Amino acid sequence: MLEFFGLESWSTALLALTAGTAIGFVVGLVPGIGGRTGLILCLPLATFFPPYEAAIFLFSMHAVVNTSGSIPNIAFGIPSSAADMATIIDGYPLAKMGRAGEALGASLSASAIGGVLGALAFLLAIPIAQPLVTSFGPPEFLMLAILGIAMVSSLSQEGLIPGLIVGALGVVASTVGVDFRSGEARFTFGWLELWDGVGLPAIVCGLFVIPEMLALKPFDTDSQKRATTTSIADVARGMLVTFNHLRVVAVSSWYGIVIGFMPSLGSSISAWLSYGYAARTTRTEIPFGQGAIAGVIAPEAANNSKEGGAMIPTLFFGIPGSSSMAIMMGLLAFVGVAVGPNLLDWNRDLGLSFSLAGAVILSNLVVIPMFLLVIPTLVRFSSIRREGIVPFAIALSIMAALIDTPRIITVVLIAIFAVIGIGMKLANWPRAPFILGYVIGDMAEASWFHTQQIYGWKVLQRPLTIGIALFIVGWLIYVVRSRPVLHIPGPRIPTLATSGGLLVGFGVVILTAFRSINLAGRTFPVAVSIFGAALCALIAWLAFRSKDDPPVEELAHVWIAAIAILAIPYFGLTVSSMAMAVAMLIAGGANIYKSILAALAFGALQFTLLAWLFDIVVEREIIGRFAWRFLGF
Amino acid sequence: MTRAILAAFFLLAGTLAAGAQAADPALAPLAGRTIRIVIGGGPGSGTDGYARPFVETLKEVLPDTTILAQNVDGGGGALAYVETQSATGAVITVVISHSSPIYHQMRGIETAAFDLTRFHWIGALTNNQRVVVVRSGLGADDYADVAALDEEMVAAVTSATSPSNVETTLLGALTDLRLRIVVDIDDDLRSALMMAGDVDLAINSFYGWVPLIDAGAVQPILRIGEEGYPPEAASLPTLASIARPGTPAKVIEIVESLNKLGRLVGAAPATPPEIVATLRAAFAEVVARPDFAAAYAARDLALAPTDGEEVARRIAGLTGDPQAAYLLNAFFACGEAEASGSDADCNP
Structure with missing residues (x-):
């Protein structure tokens, strides 16, 4: 038996599984690490194991990163990726209601079920691996992109027109960078750093985290008390709630598996498609976007199941199904495991396929007691006075963005998107469609191009493409018939300011495109911008004529956050974060000495993480330009 | 202080x-x-x-x-x-x-x-150990078989500015292969499309192809340079050996230098x-x-x-060397013209 699985001993395999799961759990808790960086950090530990056990260690670690990653998402509203944002939309409002334990429980069981289903799909794929991998191509990607655009309406409870505008903005943002088809730079304005596009963590930080944190809406005392007393029973109740939404879990897992085995598709797409599916098909007491539990379940199930899907092309053909799997392939080579069709062969390494699927299944189960053990303690932190969390949550989110791209452009993007995000927040516009537009924009443009170039009219001979197209047509008819379209969701002045600002923004895009980009490169962004600009003009006109004018939400500490962000290039991340923390804590009424002490402790922790874990202290934006010069770089 | x-x-x-x-x-x-x-x-x-x-x-x-x-x-x-x-x-x-x-x-x-x-x-x-591979379903075992094919082949490259685009375009300019080049296809998608039979030819480092060669999905037919290849690729013909007669030696030297x-x-x-x-x-x-x-x-x-x-x-x-840049760009432009269907004469 051991020989079939290629293992040296059961005990070593069990140790690898447990250690991998425990480390993956911790990695997921720290914002900014994520699966990819976690894998790189864990490589030295993997070398302590024999090759196949090392593979088990790496897969176990990677399988549970998303599971514990939902804890900072739900409890503190801190995302690290586009997929995280799908969980936060409903998870964080639940935490603010004092139902963090329930949301985390639901996320835990959805993640576990999704992970197990993904691993089972991997095993079931063994006899049909090749046709499975080759059945989806650019025409199907294009249809999925259009389906994603149609989903914008599901994410726009506050209003369809603002949702479409925000989605269009996300699509335009996805076109920033080199147009791979022409080799031309689009909308980079001379910044080499923008050649690879706009970094998503910076967008998420600016558009979501900063506006949410600055919106001063203290928890009500009852919620705070409930959160403080969150118990394992609350988490268990949440776990059981997932079983009331088994259809959502199954369909979301299916999305995850399918998107997972499609090479070159961003994995966050599955989380958003699942969220969109849940939002349009599930009836809930609390509306989506305000704390619907199914809104937590769907993306979490998809997030974990996609790993099983991504394992199919990665392990059987050496074609990475995701960016994490690309790194995983390199690490497997390093520990001495060769991927390829040998993992499909009964006489060679088929046993390893079973071992790895087993590792993913077991790690998704082993993580449950770990989760239950720490949740009551961790959730208690979410009930700390809001003023006590705000500076640290903002600093952690900026840190995650700078870890992703440690360049000044990140700081600039955070500042720009924070302004846009605050405008949208005050106007009560949905912001989630931006992420959906961003993740599918590039896919839509590239797939359209590839479909034309490779297939031409032969695309009409692909039944899968035609099937998805018919589904989309049906869905659009349903949306147009069932939703009020001309609705202004927020107060007049912020609506006018936001739509006016974005109208100017779309105008700048159109002018820049005509001045400096060739016809092939500008067609897509210009078309989307014209659409967005027209809708901005429409909503501005509607707001101007509207008689409803609800009160404008209040924000706090805006100037402190603005000054701290602008100070980062000069004084570095850690010094600026500490200064922001002290200023916000004192402005929030905290004791001055305690504030300084808390800021120093946070600064020390942040610097230690950057220096020892991420190894990115040698960066201007981390230590600041003054220190950079002083040290002789 | x-x-x-x-x-x-x-x-x-x-x-x-x-x-x-x-x-x-x-x-x-x-x-x-x-x-x-x-x-x-x-x-x-x-x-x-x-x-x-x-x-x-x-x-x-x-x-x-x-x-x-x-x-x-x-x-x-x-x-x-x-x-x-x-x-x-x-x-x-x-x-x-x-x-x-x-x-x-x-x-x-x-x-x-x-x-x-x-x-x-x-x-x-x-x-860089660059090698040219074709999909196995093409029914060609070696370069001679591929060159004898009547049909135009779909070649995938990662981006317009990538080395693979330059190499593939030059391949079209320096040989009798008829290529239709599709840009913006990353390595992973390219591999899947080759398995599906939608892409016929591509260039990458030899090690990058090993899993697909093992899976029988692709077949190496040509290596770009002379030196530094692993034994498995040593028997493949080089670009220099199959280039059209009259190709300037300097062009081959440029391609081999870039490969090295x-x-x-x-x-x-x-x-x-x-x-x-x-x-x-x-x-x-x-x-x-x-x-x-x-x-x-x-x-x-x-x-x-x-x-x-x-x-x-x-x-x-x-x-x-301005002449090197001139030759590279001239043959690249010619290869682009050939790939787009023009009847170009690649001897600038």
């Missing part, structure tokens, strides 16, 4: 380090200094995979030198060169990056905001000559170490080093 204390500390550390490294006089100029190694790719990227073992072994070779590694990703490797070119401080700045920016500079692409001839080349860690220079190691233009010489000595010591070779072998990476003087000579011949 703080600065004075720090200066005294570094002076003391430098003195101690100089004493400790006196045993190896060739490396003594680096004792007590700080080297910043700019890696032209993100953590976990291909370039990072080549760079990290080098950095770790360099730390062993230079135990009294502070070595800091920094990932600078962006612009297809260009950002790392820009960052290094502008380094003028007391810290020694060294870049490790792939060779795409050579193509960028030769083709005058916007990202080439640097001049590679100004860098002090320390060496190259590997060569993979994962370049270069010091900033402001680096003093004695430091450059010491870095070259350290590079030679690193690549000669058995543990370094073992680290590369463990990662399935090909170690095929080229010394700094040779790299400098080749880069000067590529980016510093």
